[in-house]
Amino acid sequence: MVAGPELARIIEEFEVNCLDGGTGKASTTNLKHHEHTASAQVKFSKEVGALIQLFEEMGNPFMEESEDLLVLDSRDIADPAIVQSVRSIEKTGQDQYDKYMTERVIERTTSVFDPISKNQMPLFSRPPSRVPSKKKANHLIT
Structure with missing residues (x-):
């Protein structure tokens, strides 16, 4: 089989990177989604806070009675x-x-x-x- 050595290399690379040294036990460090990191959570929290502050300052754009189309963050028509x-x-x-x-x-x-x-x-x-x-x-x- 020509692809045998390549498949073996890929499987070994997977075991080293995703499992603890090929022992079969899953590594807990690699099981997290990239959005579960502390920096991603802080960034998301800041963005939600900024959006809430915008709604409080400028009012809810979805409650507008105007027929104009507004740019959400700047309230420009x-x-x-x-x-x-x-x-x-x-x-x-x-x-x-x-x-x-x-x-x-x-x-x-x-x-x-x-x-x-x-x-x-x-x-x-x-x-x-x-x-x-x-x-x-x-x-x-x-």
């Missing part, structure tokens, strides 16, 4: 293009799925290997780019 993309994103995704299934699976007019175009919707992390005014554009050209 989102750009209208972002609001439009958030409100229409589910319908856009469903339309694209239906188109994909029709073209590639049902009618087979398009190959399954053809690339799917990427959506360029404005979102919170990628706000819409601003078009510079004519005055600024002329300044940049000269």
